[in-house]
C-alpha cells in the first residue's frame with residue numbers, strides 16, 4: 001500500500017464507519033485523524049506525507065495502520081492509539097488513565113510566561129493535578145533555571161508524568177508526589193506559582209460531553225464534585241499557605257464558571273479571568289494576599 005492509498009483508505013474507513021456525515025467540518029476532523037495516525041506511524045510530519053505519495057508502506061506498517069483505524073472506529077482517541085500528543089510544541093506520552101492535554105490549556109502556560117517575563121529566574125512551580133505533566137514540563141522548558149513539584153492523586157498520571165519528565169531530561173529539576181491535593185505536601189514548601197488544571201465538569205455538563213471522552217478518558221480527571229467547583233474551593237482554602245507572599249495561582253476553569261470562581265477567590269488579591277484563543281473564559285489568576 002502506498003502512502004496516498006493509505007490516506008484514501010483511512011479517510012474512507014472513518015467516513016463510512018465512524019462519522020457518516022459529509023459536511024466540511026467532519027471531513028476536516030477525519031483528515032486530521034488520518035494524518036495524525038500516519039505521521040505518528042511513520043514518525044514524520046504532514047509535509048513528508050504530502051510530498052511522498054508513492055512511497056510504499058512496509059507490510060508491518062500497513063497492518064499496524066489498519067489496526068489503528070479499527071481502534072479509531074471504536075471511538076478511541078487518536079492520541080491514545082499512537083500513545084503521544086503535542087502540547088506547547090512539545091511531545092508527551094499519553095495513554096489509558098491520563099487526560100489528553102488540550103490546546104486550550106496552553107492559555108494557562110502563556111499567562112505564567114507573561115507573569116514572569118524574566119526567563120532566567122530561579123522559580124519553584126507546583127503543578128497540581130498534573131495528569132501527563134504537560135503544564136509543569138512546558139514551564140520547566142520555558143524557564144530553564146526553574147524547578148517543579150508535580151502532584152496527582154492517581155497512579156496512571158503519576159507514571160505518565162515520570163515518563164514525560166524522563167523524555168524531556170528534566171529529572172534534576174522535577175519532583176513527583178502522589179497526593180490528594182495538598183494533603184501530603186511538606187507544609188514548609190513555598191512556591192513562586194501554583195498552576196492547576198483541575199477536574200471541573202459538573203454532573204449536569206458531563207451529560208453533554210462526547211462519548212469519545214467519557215468512554216476513554218479517566219472520569220477522575222473530569223468530575224469536579226457535585227457542582228464542578230469542588231477543587232476551586234479546596235485550593236482557595238488551602239493554596240495560600242504554599243505560596244510566597246503575592247505569588248500567583250493559575251487555575252483552568254470551565255467556560256461557564258467565571259462568576260462562581262471569582263466569588264470563591266474573593267479573599268485573594270487581584271483575581272482576574274483570562275480568555276482562551278476562542279474567546280471563552282479559561283483561566284483564573286489570583287495572588288496570595290500579604
Ligand SMILES: C[S@@+](CC[C@H](N)C(=O)[O-])C[C@H]1O[C@@H](n2cnc3c(N)ncnc32)[C@H](O)[C@@H]1O
Pocket residue numbers: 098099100101102105128129130131132133134135151152153154157179180181196197198199200220221222
Ligand atoms: C483535568 S486533568 C488535568 C491534567 C493535566 N494537568 C492537563 O492539563 O492535561 C485533572 C487531573 O487531576 C487529578 N486529580 C483528581 N483529583 C485529584 C486530587 N484530589 N488530588 C490531586 N490530583 C487529582 C486527575 O488524576 C487528573 O490527572
